[in-house]
Amino acid sequence: MSDRARKRPFRWHIVVFLAPAVLIYTAIMIIPLFGTLNLSLFTRAEDGSRIFVGLQNFQTLFGDRRWSDAFWNATGNNLWFFIIHMLVQNPIGIALAAILSTPKLRFAAFYRTAIFIPAILSFVIVGFVWKLILSPLWGVAPTFMDALGLGNWFAPWLGLEESALTTLALISVWQFVGIPMMLIYAALLSIPDEVLEAAEMDGITGASQFWKIKLPLILPTIGIISILTFVGNFNAFDLIYVTQGALAGPNFTTDILGSYLFRTFFGFQLQLGDPHMGATVATVMFAIILVGVSIYLFGVQTRLRRYQF
Amino acid sequence: MSNPITSARGNLGRTAAAHVILIAYTILALYPVFLILINSVKQRRAIFNDPLALPTAETFDPIGFQTVLEQGNFLLYFQNSMIVTVVSLFFVLLFGAMAAFALAEYRFRGNLLMGLYLALGIMIPIRLGTVAILEIMVAAGLVNTLTSLVLVYTAQGLPLAVFILQEFMRQVSDDLKNAARIDGLSEYRIFFTIALPLVRPAMATVAVFTMIPIWNDLWFPLILAPGEATKTLTLGSQIFLGQYVTDWNAVLAALSLAIFPVVVLYLIFSRQLIRGITKGAVK
Numbered sequence: 001m002s003d004r005a006r007k008r009p010f011r012w013h014i015v016v017f018l019a020p021a022v023l024i025y026t027a028i029m030i031i032p033l034f035g036t037l038n039l040s041l042f043t044r045a046e047d048g049s050r051i052f053v054g055l056q057n058f059q060t061l062f063g064d065r066r067w068s069d070a071f072w073n074a075t076g077n078n079l080w081f082f083i084i085h086m087l088v089q090n091p092i093g094i095a096l097a098a099i100l101s102t103p104k105l106r107f108a109a110f111y112r113t114a115i116f117i118p119a120i121l122s123f124v125i126v127g128f129v130w131k132l133i134l135s136p137l138w139g140v141a142p143t144f145m146d147a148l149g150l151g152n153w154f155a156p157w158l159g160l161e162e163s164a165l166t167t168l169a170l171i172s173v174w175q176f177v178g179i180p181m182m183l184i185y186a187a188l189l190s191i192p193d194e195v196l197e198a199a200e201m202d203g204i205t206g207a208s209q210f211w212k213i214k215l216p217l218i219l220p221t222i223g224i225i226s227i228l229t230f231v232g233n234f235n236a237f238d239l240i241y242v243t244q245g246a247l248a249g250p251n252f253t254t255d256i257l258g259s260y261l262f263r264t265f266f267g268f269q270l271q272l273g274d275p276h277m278g279a280t281v282a283t284v285m286f287a288i289i290l291v292g293v294s295i296y297l298f299g300v301q302t303r304l305r306r307y308q309f
Numbered sequence: 310m311s312n313p314i315t316s317a318r319g320n321l322g323r324t325a326a327a328h329v330i331l332i333a334y335t336i337l338a339l340y341p342v343f344l345i346l347i348n349s350v351k352q353r354r355a356i357f358n359d360p361l362a363l364p365t366a367e368t369f370d371p372i373g374f375q376t377v378l379e380q381g382n383f384l385l386y387f388q389n390s391m392i393v394t395v396v397s398l399f400f401v402l403l404f405g406a407m408a409a410f411a412l413a414e415y416r417f418r419g420n421l422l423m424g425l426y427l428a429l430g431i432m433i434p435i436r437l438g439t440v441a442i443l444e445i446m447v448a449a450g451l452v453n454t455l456t457s458l459v460l461v462y463t464a465q466g467l468p469l470a471v472f473i474l475q476e477f478m479r480q481v482s483d484d485l486k487n488a489a490r491i492d493g494l495s496e497y498r499i500f501f502t503i504a505l506p507l508v509r510p511a512m513a514t515v516a517v518f519t520m521i522p523i524w525n526d527l528w529f530p531l532i533l534a535p536g537e538a539t540k541t542l543t544l545g546s547q548i549f550l551g552q553y554v555t556d557w558n559a560v561l562a563a564l565s566l567a568i569f570p571v572v573v574l575y576l577i578f579s580r581q582l583i584r585g586i587t588k589g590a591v592k
Contacts, residue, residue: 013496017411021404021427021467028442028464029430035441096334099327111331113579115338120575122525124547125567128560129341138557140344140360174337206323227432235434238527242547258436265440266532279440286437293432 037286039279057280071281073252074260075288077165081256082233084169085176090225092173093180094218098210100181101188112185116178123175123238130171131243134158158243161253168254172239176232180225187221188214220304227296234289237262257285342568349373349561356557373562377549380559382537383566386545393455393541394523397462401519402512404463405470406478410500412471413478414486424475430468435461436528446533453536461529466519473518477511478504517578524571542567 040057042050061067096115100108118126133140134157142154157167191214199205199213237258240248246268248255263271265278347363348356355368362368377383412424435442442461443452451457481504489499530544540548546567553559 011415011417014411014415014417016497017407017500018423020400021408021471022423024400024404024460024464025427025430025467028445028460029435029438032438032441032445033433033435035444036438039440039444096331099330102324102327105324105327107328107331109580111335113576114335115331116579117342117572117575118338120521120525120571121342121568122527122543122571124525124527124543124550125564128550128564129345132557132560133341133344138357138360143361178338231432231434235436237436238525241527261439275440275444282437282440286433289433289437 033286036279036282039276040283043276044274057276058284061277061280061284067277070252070255070260071284074255074257077254078234078236078256080165081169081172081236082230084166085173085229085233086226088170089173089177090180090222090229093177093225094184094222096177096181097184097188098214100185112182116182118175119178121175124242126171126175127239127242130174131158134167159250161250164244164250165254168239168243171243172236179228183221183225184218187218191217220301223296223300223304227293230292230296231289234258234285234292257281257288261285345561345564345568349558349565353558356561370558371562373556373558373560374566376553376556376559377562377566380553381545381549381563382540383542383545383549383563385538386540386542387570389455389539390524390542393458393462394520396455396459397466397523398516398520400459400463401466401470402516405467405515406474406505406508406512407500408467408471409474409478410504413475414504424471427468427471430465431472435465439528439532443532451533453534453539455534455539457533458529458539458541461533462523462526466523470515470519473515474508474511477508481507513578517575520574521571542570 041052041054043053043057045051061071099105100112102108132138136142136154136156142151145151145154155163157163195213195217196209199209204212233256235258236256240254240256240259241262244250244254246259246263246266248259261278261281264281265273265275267273344360348360350371350373351364351368352370352372355362355364355370408427412420412427446452446457451460485503486499489503494502525543526541527543527547530539530541534540535544546563549563550560553563
């Protein structure tokens with residue numbers, strides 16, 4: 001084997017096939033990523049030159065109340081944002097997929113296509129559409145709630161400190177529910193008919209078939225969806241920026257890490273932007289995402305049982 | 310054998326319930342969009358007095374679209390978005406397929422490691438490198454050019470494209486490729502004339518998944534190319550909406566114009582997309 005390998009001429013075509021992808025990916029993604037981590041160790045001196053400060057930026061971020069309060073606020077909000085997605089978006093997605101995969105269901109393709117449509121729209125559209133609908137000025141939401149007899153419950157949710165973040169999370173859920181639905185639907189379809197027939201022979205049908213047979217089989221897909229949700233949520237930015245602006249109002253109650261990074265990096269109103277503190281925030285976000293992904297890869301994924309058909 | 314008639318009859322009620330739930334959710338998903346579209350062609354008074362009504366001959370008024378087309382450079386923004394999306398998509402698909410082919414087809418030292426290295430980008434969002442990306446673009450003089458966006462989006466799309474296409478490249482028959490080798494075809498010809506056409510359905514899936522985030526992105530256009538000449542449709546509509554916030558006709562018309570192209574593209578590709586997802590990627 002090694003003899004043959006030695007005689008074989010160098011296979012240039014492998015290099016040619018790999019080079020464009022590897023070069024662009026390395027130059028635009030990997031190097032800047034590490035460049036950003038590196039930038040967090042420096043600061044700008046008065047004369048504009050760069051000086052090495054070690055971990056001092058992190059000390060500022062965690063130790064200085066002016067920075068740390070905002071940071072923990074954003075992290076907490078981000079966590080809540082993620083929890084709502086896990087508790088609302090993913091169960092609804094799974095339920096819709098389970099219903100869609102009912103055998104011989106008519107119009108299944110239509111439902112699938114229609115429910116997925118919000119996921120292809122940009123945050124700009126989605127954010128503004130909901131801003132208009134929930135606006136007390138336009139009155140669509142109050143009219144609807146009146147029709148349902150809930151008229152007194154209406155409030156300008158996006159403008160209230162207690163409800164703005166939850167409302168935004170639910171808007172995001174509305175937009176993205178199609179993604180878990182689609183992935184779970186595909187996983188459900190890939191369960192072989194023999195398994196389901198065997199279950200039916202044993203008298204396991206309907207809901208108990210879903211809980212006992214199908215759900216265990218789609219757990220790996222649910223795991224992937226959870227981690228995709230986590231990564232997506234912890235680098236979300238657009239929806240907040242579009243509906244509440246860079247200041248993530250009211251009173252920073254909708255500030256998440258993405259919008260905090262944007263403000264730190266670019267500055268807002270009176271505060272000047274600071275690329276080094278921006279890089280520091282990005283590094284912490286990187287660490288959070290890395291920890292989450294590692295917990296998934298080593299803690300969850302290896303323990304999930306995979307079935308081979 | 311299975312599925313006796315009795316169970317089919319018992320399913321009738323369940324099927325009806327399934328339709329009710331799905332119809333309800335479909336309405337929830339589509340109604341907000343529908344509401345925007347119908348109100349975009351109504352008079353201002355009608356928008357407020359009866360927002361849920363369809364436009365009639367009496368309330369019809371395209372003033373919003375006139376404002377948008379006169380005031381905003383929407384045609385230019387649309388063109389910018391098109392260029393950025395199509396060019397990035399082309400590079401992601403071509404380079405992604407080439408790398409996927411190399412990883413799936415040849416055994417070489419570092420194959421697995423290279424695969425893992427390229428897959429890293431699926432989990433780690435490129436946004437976290439923004440600070441350094443902006444520095445690089447400033448140094449290269451690429452700020453406020455569409456090139457900078459194409460570069461970023463190509464890098465962003467490659468990891469997932471390589472990952473998905475690799476699976477599909479493995480399924481291309483070895484016999485076919487070896488027969489071609491015996492006929493004296495070069496490895497490049499084998500890639501372009503045999504492998505590439507055979508993974509076309511997978512390419513469609515990758516295309517949709519790559520295209521949507523590029524078309525909809527606000528972050529990079531805002532940071533790398535906020536100039537008037539390079540604004541994308543997403544950024545352009547965001548700024549327009551901010552400025553015309555009180556002109557409801559214009560806002561609704563701008564939203565409708567932004568919704569329309571994506572939905573049309575999606576409907577064209579959706580059958581391919583679903584076939585692609587259900588046939589492999591997840592399994």
